[in-house]
Amino acid sequence: MKKLMLGFLVLILVVGVALGCTPKKAETIELKLAGLLPPTEETSYGYVKFKELVEERSKGRLTIKVLGGAEAVPLFEQPEAAKKGVIDLTWTATPFLVSEIPDVMADHLSLLTPMEERKSGYYDYMAKLYQEKGFFYLGRQITSYGFAFWTKARVDKPQNLSQVKMRAAKMYEAVYRGLGVSGVTVSPTEAYTALQQGLVAGVTFAPGDLIGFGGTELLKYQPGPMFFKSNNLVTVMNLAKWNSLPKDLQKIMLDAQKDLEPMMVDFYTKLSKKQMDLVLGKGIEHIEWSAADNQWFFDLLDKVTWEEVTSRIGADKSAQLKRMLTKS
Numbered sequence: 621m622k623k624l625m626l627g628f629l630v631l632i633l634v635v636g637v638a639l640g641c642t643p644k645k646a647e648t649i650e651l652k653l654a655g656l657l658p659p660t661e662e663t664s665y666g667y668v669k670f671k672e673l674v675e676e677r678s679k680g681r682l683t684i685k686v687l688g689g690a691e692a693v694p695l696f697e698q699p700e701a702a703k704k705g706v707i708d709l710t711w712t713a714t715p716f717l718v719s720e721i722p723d724v725m726a727d728h729l730s731l732l733t734p735m736e737e738r739k740s741g742y743y744d745y746m747a748k749l750y751q752e753k754g755f756f757y758l759g760r761q762i763t764s765y766g767f768a769f770w771t772k773a774r775v776d777k778p779q780n781l782s783q784v785k786m787r788a789a790k791m792y793e794a795v796y797r798g799l800g801v802s803g804v805t806v807s808p809t810e811a812y813t814a815l816q817q818g819l820v821a822g823v824t825f826a827p828g829d830l831i832g833f834g835g836t837e838l839l840k841y842q843p844g845p846m847f848f849k850s851n852n853l854v855t856v857m858n859l860a861k862w863n864s865l866p867k868d869l870q871k872i873m874l875d876a877q878k879d880l881e882p883m884m885v886d887f888y889t890k891l892s893k894k895q896m897d898l899v900l901g902k903g904i905e906h907i908e909w910s911a912a913d914n915q916w917f918f919d920l921l922d923k924v925t926w927e928e929v930t931s932r933i934g935a936d937k938s939a940q941l942k943r944m945l946t947k948s
Contacts, residue, residue: 666761
């Protein structure tokens with residue numbers, strides 16, 4: 621009986637030790653993200669693909685819960701929500717951050733790919749500025765996705781845009797001033813109504829945005845070349861939340877961002893062309909400007925946009941940014 625009891629106690633001890641040595645399943649960390657567009661939009665590829673890469677490589681230890689777009693957190697409030705920790709991440713437009721980090725005004729002026737920006741020092745430059753303001757900068761999550769003019773009336777040369785009342789936005793204010801365009805500030809969600817009611821007779825949007833709000837029903841022409849192809853959407857994270865992550869998960873996120881960048885260049889280059897072809901297939905006519913007019917437009921674009929950056933951050937910093945964002 622004593623032997624039986626002893627054997628039973630040994631069995632309990634062995635089982636207890638075995639159970640105690642069983643490694644616990646790693647706890648899952650969930651990050652909350654709100655973005656400019658919901659994940660169902662094709663244009664949201666950048667942050668959606670980033671989420672996939674992070675979750676796959678972390679093997680479930682790190683997940684990103686996408687709350688949505690403006691319906692989750694108003695667009696203009698998303699950066700502040702991330703800074704305060706209401707959300708952890710935001711895929712946002714840099715004009716929403718200009719008041720805190722005026723250097724972001726140069727983001728859409730880049731002539732480089734995100735990979736080239738890393739080599740030029742621009743990525744590290746911006747990461748430092750974001751950190752000083754309570755953000756962790758992950759990087760661009762859209763690129764190679766430019767903008768174009770869309771009008772009701774035919775515009776055969778850039779100088780004639782001054783005759784068109786256009787929907788205005790912060791991103792291209794300087795361009796409008798340089799062209800002598802009369803701009804009317806209208807929310808993107810009200811663009812269709814503004815065109816319909818004659819408040820404006822033209823807009824500046826990426827092809828996909830034009831399709832999104834139904835502008836192809838009201839506009840007839842796409843004059844001139846596309847521009848601002850680097851776009852201005854980045855993903856930033858609450859700095860305290862970033863610092864709380866284990867180092868190996870931080871590395872997974874950084875590596876995912878770096879690996880995402882060439883994928884984005886390929887994806888958005890093809891998407892932009894596909895969407896432009898779709899728009900033109902709906903009856904909108906592309907107006908090809910002459911080579912001389914194109915050169916005049918791009919020279920003006922370079923002059924007025926960098927003058928605007930200089931007016932906000934000074935000549936020395938503006939020159940430094942321009943060196944980092946243009947091909948030598």
